[in-house]
Amino acid sequence: MFGPFRLTSPLSGGLLWKIPWRLSRPQKLRARRRLRHVDNIVSTLDTALAKQGLSTKGLDRWKDEMPTEGEMLARDKYSMFDRKAKGYRKGVHKLPKWTRLSQRLNPPGY
Template sequence: MPSLEVFSGRPRGVCPPPQKARQRKRLRAVDRVVDTLSAALARNGQSAKSVERWYAEMPREEEMLPKDKYTLFDKKEKSYRKSIHKLPKWTRVSQRVNPPGF
């Protein structure tokens, strides 16, 4: 008998492996775009505050812990973390930085 969870239409509790792979790919793609932009500006002898701020505040994909890649802080959750795929528009919003200690 198939699991009822499949037919309920509700999202699963954990992010499936293919979605995790796509999330890592998206994070790496954003890192490449920022690197390309920074290199292009450096070639012209320029810099942008937003790019410098990105490097100062945002960790790269390889520097992030798995818990930070696939979960995000939510004060309403029991463990203060919820799976990233439960966030609306989770593919378009940056969730690289979480509150300290969580």
């Protein structure tokens, strides 16, 4: 127990910070809320600019290319394409800064 060969947390259980292989229900709920929040911001900006008769290229491109939260498949909401993973998908929470990046588009068929 005591002395130079005492057991430490990393030695007793492997990694100290473990990431589960799938998202929990609250994590999924928060992810959906973040997606909806971004959709609301985009629609608010679009209506405000339309009232003034203006538009931006970035906003128009976002609306054309990115699906809304309701249009996305569950597979695309909670996982992302990874060519090194076994089924070519991995949980979106394994991506660093996954709450800040948009992972709405994935290659078709994966």
